[in-house]
Amino acid sequence: MALKIEHLTGGYTGVPVIKDINLEIKPGQALGLIGLNGAGKSTTIKHILGLLRPQKGTISLNGVVLRQQPTKFKQEVAYIPETSVLYPELTLKEHLELTMLSYNLDQEKAWKRAHELLKMFRLDDKLEWLPIHFSKGMRQKVMIVCAFLADTSLLVIDEPFTGLDPLAVANLIDLIKKAIADKKMVLMTTHVLADAQQAISNYAVLNNGTIEIIGSLKEIRTHYGLKPDDPFDQLYLALNREDNGHA
Ligand SMILES: Nc1ncnc2c1ncn2[C@@H]1O[C@H](COP(=O)(O)OP(=O)(O)OP(=O)(O)O)[C@@H](O)[C@H]1O
Secondary structure: OOOEEEEEEEEEEEEEEEEEEEEEOOOOOEEEEEOOOOOOOOOOOHHOOOOOOOOOEEEOOOEEOOOOOHEEHHHHHEEOOOOOOOOOOOOOHHHHHHHHHOOOHHHHHHHHHHHHHHHHHHOOOOOOOHHHHHHHHHHHHHHHHHHEEEEEOEEEOOOOOOOOOOHHHHHHHHHHHHHHHHHOOOEEEOHHHHOOOOOOOOOEEEEEEEHHHHHHHHHHHOOOOOOOOOOOHHHHHHHHHHHOOOO
């Protein structure tokens, strides 16, 4: 049981971006994917979601190979994108119903869970609202509610903290911790390490499309020659120096 990414090389037509990526996340584990803008984090995620076709390598989840059984694979993956993607003509209630249908959820249990999540994100009185009525942060919260409602083995979260109020950030961190305790797998990209480290202790550093190191933030600090009390931003400066060939 695990998410396994083996020798993944890929990118866009004529634009190779990621090279020979190897990652494994087991049930109850979370991995933060970090790196400078353009390092290839979202591209890696797009491959895991089956939106891009790898040039080389395989991606499997609990033994189900994405390339061979894409529908079965995707049934166990929930995704919170960096920018919310909602259907303009569907209400919040209809978005929840669509999630329940797509993931074959038991309606009674799912509605109970949905109400808990809606209350947590202060959306419980907005079931009939259309996306046009929501603020940017509220739209992001709808994506979070739908993803946690889906109750999949793997949660893929792309840069979730920007645009959320501190209350929502704290709730999201709690949900991620709970998912890890419930033996789910979590892959999250972020630049906001101060928030991420409250839920995630293991990180992979992506630089120029390759993984340079996987480890705790302490191990990563040591790898890049940072002192224990250097702020996290120093990590990005170190990556930038490497990128420019000065490391
Ligand atoms: N649709 C696309 N077509 C061609 N190249 C792309 C496309 N999207 C991204 N790229 C390129 O792929 C590389 C990696 O981009 P990616 O979006 O994966 O980076 P990222 O690490 O997620 O960055 P950020 O922190 O800014 O979100 C960049 O060089 C980018 O220009």
